Amino acid sequence: MKGQGGIRQHGLSLLFAVLFLAALIGQSFAGLAVYNEDQLSHGQAVVTYWQFVTSSAFVVDVAENWQSEYLQFFLFILATIWFIEKGSPESKKPGDEGVGTDEEQLVGPHARPDSPRWAKAEGWRRTLYSNSLLLVMGAIFLLSLWAQSLAGTVVYNEEQAEHGQPAVDWLGYVLSADFWNRTLQNWQSEFLAVGSMVVLSIYLRQRGSAESKPVGVPHHTSSTESE
Incomplete structure (x- = not known):
């Protein structure tokens, strides 16, 4: 059991x-x-x-999707610190913008006995832990984007060779239309999905889901206001 x-x-x-x-x-x-x-x-x-x-052909396809997903999370985590969407369960309530006070965040002298150890620490350790989610998401995004660029350079040069065209170096590929076509087609879909979730969750419900407000909560009320 x-x-x-x-x-x-x-x-x-x-x-x-x-x-x-x-x-x-x-x-x-x-x-x-x-x-x-x-x-x-x-x-x-x-x-x-x-x-x-x-092969680079497989790696580039995987990496270009990973980097767009983690960019989505990175930007959403960052944006929800300062931006709000009234009535959305994906947003803090109006007036709660910002990083919050130490008391609200339960850090330093306001930490509970069962709080994470670095939440009780001082200086750089608390700062690092306070931003650890954003930092890790950003690091994974950058590593995935780097892997995509390296693998993409190999794949692009293979295609260039097949057509009798000259090869390019890494910087040449990163500045190429092929790289940005692969990248932006993923970014736009991620931004659309997040934006749709933020707005649709104001008016639509899914009973029992943590990503939805309770069914009977008014549209203009966020989930945090209803608690």
Whole structure:
């Protein structure tokens, strides 16, 4: 029973871990099929599964999606410090903009006995921990964007060679239309999805979801105001 309780308490993260792995594996097999079809159409040899998942062609497709997702989270975390959307459960209530006081954040002398250790610390440790979520999301975004740019340079130069065109260096690729076409088509969809969630959650409900206000809460009231 204890083990089952532990799984239930982490059900949300476990569910998305399973969904992530299933989707990633599915993408790898579908991508392999498409890649080998393209290889055959150009009179080139097909590759094995392992060769494909370690190739720049696979890495660039994965990384360009990761970087856009983590950019979305980074910007949303940052924006919700200072910007509000009245009535949205994705927003603080009007008047609560900003980083809050030490008392509100339960840090330093206001920390509880069970507060995280670095919330009780002073100086740089508290500052670092107070911004750790934003920093980690930003770091993953930058690393993913860097991986996308490196793998994308290889893929782009392979395509250039096939068409008898000169290769470019890393900076040349990062400044190219191909890089920004791959990047911006992901960014615009992420921004649309977040904006839609912020606005639609003002007027629409999903009973039982932590991402929704209680069904009977007025549209103009945020979830924090209803507590």
